[in-house]
Amino acid sequence: MRYVPRLMQPPEPASGRYGPYGGRYVAETLMPALDELTQAYQESQRDPAFQAELDVLLHQYAGRETPTYFASRLSEEIGCRIWLKREDLCHTGAHKVNNTLGQILLAKRMGKTRIIAETGAGQHGVATATACALMGLPCEVYMGAEDVRRQAPNVRRMELLGAQVHSVTSGSSTLKDAMNEALRDWVTNVRTTHYCVGSVAGPHPYPVIVRDFQAVIGQEARAQMLEQAGKLPDAVVACVGGGSNAMGIFAGFIDDESVRLIGVEAAGEGIETGHHAAPLCAGGVGVLHGAKSYVLQTADGQIVEAHSISAGLDYPGVGPEHAWLKDTGRATYGSVTDDAALDAFQQLCRTEGIIPALETSHAFAYLPTVAKALGPDADILVCLSGRGDKDLETVLEKLEERG
Amino acid sequence: MGRIADAFENARKENRAALVIYLCAGDPNLSTTADLVVAAAEAGADVIELGVPFSDPTADGPAIQRAAERALRGGTTLCGVLETVRAIRARTDVPILLFGYYNPILAYGEHKLADDAADSGADGFLVVNLPPEESAGLREPAVGKGLDFVPLVAPTSNSERIAQAAAAATSFIYYVSMTGVTGSKAVDLASASERAGALQRELGCPIAIGFGVKTKDDVATVAPHVDGVVVGSAVVRTIEDAATPEEAVASVRELVAGLTQGLNRQ
Ligand SMILES: Cc1ncc(COP(=O)(O)O)c(C=O)c1O
Numbered sequence: 001m002r003y004v005p006r007l008m009q010p011p012e013p014a015s016g017r018y019g020p021y022g023g024r025y026v027a028e029t030l031m032p033a034l035d036e037l038t039q040a041y042q043e044s045q046r047d048p049a050f051q052a053e054l055d056v057l058l059h060q061y062a063g064r065e066t067p068t069y070f071a072s073r074l075s076e077e078i079g080c081r082i083w084l085k086r087e088d089l090c091h092t093g094a095h096k097v098n099n100t101l102g103q104i105l106l107a108k109r110m111g112k113t114r115i116i117a118e119t120g121a122g123q124h125g126v127a128t129a130t131a132c133a134l135m136g137l138p139c140e141v142y143m144g145a146e147d148v149r150r151q152a153p154n155v156r157r158m159e160l161l162g163a164q165v166h167s168v169t170s171g172s173s174t175l176k177d178a179m180n181e182a183l184r185d186w187v188t189n190v191r192t193t194h195y196c197v198g199s200v201a202g203p204h205p206y207p208v209i210v211r212d213f214q215a216v217i218g219q220e221a222r223a224q225m226l227e228q229a230g231k232l233p234d235a236v237v238a239c240v241g242g243g244s245n246a247m248g249i250f251a252g253f254i255d256d257e258s259v260r261l262i263g264v265e266a267a268g269e270g271i272e273t274g275h276h277a278a279p280l281c282a283g284g285v286g287v288l289h290g291a292k293s294y295v296l297q298t299a300d301g302q303i304v305e306a307h308s309i310s311a312g313l314d315y316p317g318v319g320p321e322h323a324w325l326k327d328t329g330r331a332t333y334g335s336v337t338d339d340a341a342l343d344a345f346q347q348l349c350r351t352e353g354i355i356p357a358l359e360t361s362h363a364f365a366y367l368p369t370v371a372k373a374l375g376p377d378a379d380i381l382v383c384l385s386g387r388g389d390k391d392l393e394t395v396l397e398k399l400e401e402r403g
Numbered sequence: 404m405g406r407i408a409d410a411f412e413n414a415r416k417e418n419r420a421a422l423v424i425y426l427c428a429g430d431p432n433l434s435t436t437a438d439l440v441v442a443a444a445e446a447g448a449d450v451i452e453l454g455v456p457f458s459d460p461t462a463d464g465p466a467i468q469r470a471a472e473r474a475l476r477g478g479t480t481l482c483g484v485l486e487t488v489r490a491i492r493a494r495t496d497v498p499i500l501l502f503g504y505y506n507p508i509l510a511y512g513e514h515k516l517a518d519d520a521a522d523s524g525a526d527g528f529l530v531v532n533l534p535p536e537e538s539a540g541l542r543e544p545a546v547g548k549g550l551d552f553v554p555l556v557a558p559t560s561n562s563e564r565i566a567q568a569a570a571a572a573t574s575f576i577y578y579v580s581m582t583g584v585t586g587s588k589a590v591d592l593a594s595a596s597e598r599a600g601a602l603q604r605e606l607g608c609p610i611a612i613g614f615g616v617k618t619k620d621d622v623a624t625v626a627p628h629v630d631g632v633v634v635g636s637a638v639v640r641t642i643e644d645a646a647t648p649e650e651a652v653a654s655v656r657e658l659v660a661g662l663t664q665g666l667n668r669q
Contacts, residue, residue, distance in 0.1 A: 015536065023536075023537055024534060024536060024537065025505055025532045025533060025534075025537055026461075026532055026534065027461070027462045027531055027532060027534075027555070027557070027579075028534055028554075028555040028556065028557040028559075028560060028564070028568075028579065029557035029558070029559050029579060029582050030559075031534050031536075031557075031559075031560070031564065032559045032560065032561055032564065033559065170468060171458070171459070176459065180459050180460075180461050183461040184461060184462075184464070184584045187461075187462065187582060187583060187584060188582055188583040188584065188587065189582070190559060190582055191559070191582065285509075286506050286509060286510065287505050287506045287509055287532070288459065288506065289459075289461070290532070292509075295506075297506065297510065299510065300480045300481060300482075300507055300510060300511075301457075301481075301506040301507035301508070301509060301510025301511065302457065302458040302475060302506075302507065303458045303459050303506070
C-alpha cells in the first residue's frame with residue numbers, strides 16, 4: 001500500500017477538510033459522483049491488484065523511478081548544493097502522468113466510458129490523452145483559447161493521441177475557464193464520464209487522490225537523498241500552480257520536521273501590479289471550483305483573472321492542502337516574476353543542459369532566496385516538474401522582446 | 404409561514420402550479436431589474452428568483468453566463484442587489500429568492516448577509532454550489548432571521564440525499580429536471596415531472612421543477628405534477644434580445660403572461 005503521510009490525512013477524511021479548507025462546494029448533481037469516486041478510490045487503495053497494476057505502468061510505461069541528480073554547475077552559481085528530482089524525464093515530459101495513469105485506471109475500474117480533463121499548459125491534457133490512448137478510453141480536453149495559442153505543440157500532441165480538444169473562449173480564456181467548462185460537461189454527463197482533475201484542487205476527494213498519486217515523487221526523492229547525499233535535504237522547493245507537483249514532493253518529507261517545504265507561486269508582472277497568479281502570497285480565502293482555499297478575488301467575491309507567462313501557473317486558485325500548510329506554517333510560499341522565471345529558465349539550460357518548463361523555472365528562480373537564507377552548506381531539493389520543449393515559442397518571443 | 408410558502412399555497416388553492424421566474428440582477432442594470440421584477444409579478448409570476456451574478460457560474464449555460472458577465476461589467480454587487488430588493492419592496496410584495504453561488508456570499512459574510520437580506524425584504528436563499536453538507540453556515544442564520552433556505556434535488560440524488568434536502572427545506576425543494584447546466588434542452592420533461600410529482604407526494608413538501616422549462620407548453624407539461632415551475636434562460640434570452648430596457652420590460656411582461664397560461668391543472 002502507498003505511504004500516506006500522517007500529517008496530511010485530512011482530519012475528517014469523509015468531508016475532505018484540511019482545517020477550514022477543502023470541502024465540496026458543487027452542484028447537487030455532482031455530489032453522488034463525488035461519493036462514488038471517494039468510495040472507489042478507497043477500495044482501490046486497499047486492493048493489491050490495483051496497486052500492482054499501477055506500479056507496473058509507472059515503472060515500465062512512465063519510466064519511474066525518476067532520478068535525483070546533483071546539479072554541480074548550478075550549485076556553484078547558486079551557492080549551495082542543489083539536487084534535482086527529474087520529473088521532466090517522465091513519459092510525456094512532466095509529473096502529470098503520475099496522476100493520470102492512476103485516475104484513468106480508477107475510472108476504468110469504476111466502469112466509466114468517457115474521460116474529460118481541463119488543461120492549462122497542456123501537460124495535463126497530454127498526460128490524460130496518453131493514459132486514455134493506453135487504456136482505450138475516449139478523451140475530451142478543455143483548454144482556454146489563450147493557452148491553445150501559447151501551447152500549440154501540446155494541442156497537436158493531444159490530437160495525435162486521439163483526444164478532442166475544446167478551445168474555451170469564456171472569461172479570461174485560460175485554465176480557470178477551462179475548468180469551468182469541464183465542470184459544465186461533467187454535470188451534464190456525470191453518469192458515464194470521469195472528470196480527470198489535473199491538480200490537487202477541486203472538490204473532495206480530488207485533492208486527496210491527486211496528492212496520493214503524486215506522492216511517489218517525494219517517496220522516491222527521500223530515499224534517493226538518503227542514499228546519494230547521505231542526509232535529508234534542508235529544503236524542498238517546488239512551483240505551485242494548482243499545487244500537485246509541490247504536494248507530491250512535499251508528501252515525502254512532511255513528517256521530517258527539519259526539512260523546510262517551500263512553494264513558489266507566479267508573481268507575473270509583479271505582485272504590486274495586481275497582474276499575478278499568487279493566491280497564497282497575495283490572495284484571500286474563498287471558494288472556487290468546489291473547494292475552499294486561497295483565491296484571487298475582488299472585495300465582492302468575484303474571481304479575478306490570473307496573469308503568468310506560464311500557462312500551467314496561470315490560475316487564480318490553489319489546492320486546499322496548501323492553504324492549510326501555509327496557515328499552519330508547515331510550508332512557506334514565495335513568488336517570482338515572469339522575468340525572473342525567464343532568467344532561471346536560461347540559467348538551467350546553460351549550466352546543466354536541461355530545458356525546464358516555464359512553470360518549473362519559477363522554482364529555480366527562487367533558489368537564490370532560499371540559498372541566502374540557508375547558507376552554503378545547505379542541500380536543496382528542487383522538483384524539476386517538467387521539460388520546456390512546449391515553451392520554446394513563448395520563451396523565444398519574450399527574449400526577442402527584451403532584445 | 405413566509406411569503407414563498409404562501410405563494411405556493413395560494414397557487415395550490417387556485418388549482419394551479421406556482422410560476423417562478425429567474426432574473427439575473429443587474430442585466431441590463433439594477434434599476435431595470437427592479438422594473439423587470441415588478442412587471443413579472445404583475446404579469447403573474449408567483450416567486451422571483453433574483454440571480455446574484457458570479458464570475459464563474461459553473462452550473463449555468465451560455466445564456467445566463469452572458470447575463471452575469473453583462474451584470475458584472477456594469478458593476479453589480481451583492482450590496483447593490485440588496486438595495487434593489489429594498490427598492491422593489493416599495494412597489495410589490497412578490498416573494499424574492501436570492502439565487503447564486505457561494506463565494507460572493509462568503510465574501511459578504513454569512514451572518515451579515517442573513518441580517519441585511521432580511522432587512523432589505525428578501526425572502527430566502529438558493530445557493531447552487533452549497534450542498535447540505537456545507538450549508539449550515541448560511542442556513543442557520545438565514546432561518547434564524549425567518550428567511551427560507553431552498554435545497555436542490557438532482558436526478559442523481561439518492562434517497563438519503565433527498566431525505567436530507569427535505570429535512571432542510573423550509574418552503575419548497577428545487578428539483579433539477581436533468582443532469583446539465585441551465586438553458587440545456589430538456590431531454591424528457593414529462594417523465595422528470597412524473598418522478599418529481601411522485602417525490603412531492605412522498606415527501607409532503609412542495610417541489611418546483613427547473614432547468615429546461617422554456618415555453619407555455621413546457622409549463623403545461625410540468626404543472627399537473629408539482630407545485631412549482633421555474634423558467635430562467637428563456638427570460639434571460641428575452642432580455643438579451645431586447646433593443647432597450649423598456650423593450651426588455653415589455654417583452655418579459657408578455658412572456659410571463661404567456662407562461663401563466665400553462666399553469667392550470669384542469
Ligand atoms: C511542468 C509543470 N509544472 C507544474 C505545473 C503546475 O501544476 P501543479 O502546481 O499542479 O504541479 C504544470 C501545469 O501545467 C506543469 O506542466
